[in-house]
Amino acid sequence: MTRPQAFREPGLPEAVTIYEVGPRDGLQNEKVVVPTQDKVDFVRRLMAAGLRTIEVTSFVRPDWVPQLADAAEVLAQLDLDGATRMPVLVPNDRGLDRAVEAGVRWIAIFGSATEGLARANLNRTVDTQFDMFRPVVARARGLGLDVRAYVSMCFGDPWQGPVPIAQVVEAGKRLFDLGATQLSLGDTIGVATPAHVTELIGAFGEAGLGPDVLAMHLHDTYGQALSNAYAALRAGVTTFDSSAGGLGGCPFTPGATGNLATEDLVWMLEGLGIRTGVDLDLLVETSTWMAGLLGRPSESRVLRALTASAV
Template sequence: MSVEGLPMAVPAPGLPARVRIYEVGARDGLQNEQAAVPTPVKAEFIRRLADSGLTTIEATSFVHPKWVPQLADAEELFPLVSSLPGVALPVLVPNRRGLERALALGAEHVAVFASATESFAKANLNRTVDESLAVFEPVVRHAKDAGVHVRGYVSMCFGDPWEGAVPLHQVARVCTALRDMGCDELSLGDTIGVATPGHVLELLHLLNEVGVPTNVIGVHFHDTYGQALANTLAALQHGVTTVDASAGGLGGCPYAKSATGNLATEDLVWMLHGLGIETGVDLGRLTATSGWMAERLGRPSPSRTVRALSHKEQ
């Protein structure tokens, strides 16, 4: 290891030269907190993430406060960070009303959240898969008419706590529907963290076969069974260049008691830098930011890299 606290870069063949990290800690991470984080703290968190070199930071969700009270301050938060130079600030929009709220504040990147399984669609969206897609279609169309970039999240791509293993064709159907309605990119979610590398590659191959190109695909892995980095490497080998991650490993899965949450951005950056892949991220600044947020949340960061680098500084 170098004196700067970075791994020695040893490139591996067949991997992309650069990866875009889609940072989800400020939204997906903080929405899982028991108590709402003060708006100024959220804004400072996003600013510090941007200062570390992250250029895509999902800021908040324009969902009804009744459903996600931790993000009830979306209208107050977004203007505090919307002028960050060179940073895309996607926001989640569950319906037409949420989109209108986001557009009114100048949002240029939005995301809709679909499910590959009926059970999760019912539990999370209170609709069937087809009903939820029907709701999203006019939302995506209106967003595209407004010149906004649209991401489509697909949850439960690999396993569902009620239905078990999810058939690949089921995932492909939802992905193609989102693409057909106009989504610019897709994020494949391993919501309960059960995927393994072969499973990841099989799904990616199938998506290519049904007309979804690799360059519009991002991956979103949870580390419930310690597979997130292995699954990410498999996706990189297939050509995926967008990886979702959460600073400090913030966030978790409410459906698996042993869940350890989102892939930590620092752990991802450590691996990518070790492979010689460019990210534009300063690992030291990012680690300091996650340590800062962990102090405000009153608990240590679950990120192994944050813990390792913090220990070395002591």
């Protein structure tokens, strides 16, 4: 299979962590309901491709996200004590109960920097979302679980429009300070540009949250996800959320399209001489297989190019 020529750029890290969100964020907005066994196989294929952090599912209410109604059944077939980290998104105390019952060791909470998504996704305001998350995080940490926090709508909001950087930093820091070990910054509707990414990361640094505790969660609505990832990389971020085949979209957000494709991210990182631990051949096979199950082509440019050249 074709590979990019690798050229090291001074100042960039030697390795990054890819936080694969395909099984959760990738599938949650799909209209075709994927059978439980295929979801389990999807996770196992991603593991075989070398991905070591895979967000598997969410314990959200089944009537809100029917695609993930089988969360417990999926987790029951996976080795949650193995070398691969398998986080699960939990929206509230009941979600945490179910995660603990399933034997989960890593959880994630999903907050918002703006009122629109806080109300649409959580039925809360920006301020009252912290009251909901505080006992969840405290109990999870007391049980020895690791907690990641997402802050969404960091760059733009379909209801509010542009989102001030100070507003994002305040919401993100409040989420992190509940007891999270990492904060993922979400470009939920894909409107970010590289300089905006750099400014936001710098503002978090000034607030005491450096790039070592930040991750980037980028959507590719306007074709900017990869350039935004490169900007974050140059700003010191070493954890990137991505989705195999570019699957994804937020069911509560008008206009949100797919995530940054893991294949595209891996291609860029390999070209920069940065280690990911991912076998691109196996990853392409996996995303091609999932696209077949969903009955539509993959959104990944790299996947399309590589499979076309193999014909």
